[in-house]
Amino acid sequence: MADNVAITAGSGTNIAADERTINSATVQVQRIVGIGSTAIATGQAAPTGTAGTLVAARDTRNRLVMTNFGTQDVYVGPATVTTSNGHKIPPGASLTLYTTALVQGITSSGTGAVHYVEEYDS
Numbered sequence: 001m002a003d004n005v006a007i008t009a010g011s012g013t014n015i016a017a018d019e020r021t022i023n024s025a026t027v028q029v030q031r032i033v034g035i036g037s038t039a040i041a042t043g044q045a046a047p048t049g050t051a052g053t054l055v056a057a058r059d060t061r062n063r064l065v066m067t068n069f070g071t072q073d074v075y076v077g078p079a080t081v082t083t084s085n086g087h088k089i090p091p092g093a094s095l096t097l098y099t100t101a102l103v104q105g106i107t108s109s110g111t112g113a114v115h116y117v118e119e120y121d122s
Contacts (some may be wrong), residue, residue, distance in 0.1 A: 044113065
């Protein structure tokens, strides 16, 4: 991937980038709105009182929607998720994430039921 590319904008055209810090390095990023993906995948997971993977990481994922079809609250987050630091998905609720990262889940007690659909580019 090129670091900097010279671009000559046409009259009345604005080209801009945002400056962010990623892994302690200042970088320019271009905001985009992705519409649609080339593939989808669905699945189910049964989180328990021990944190475990609900959805594996996928480098080309654009969107992940998880719905709690169980009767237990499910807490989701990174590999360090707990019932104290996770994002709670109550029974019947959904959560949409725009991430390529692995998502883990845990319950306070019992076994949960999470269904998911992910959009990604194949």
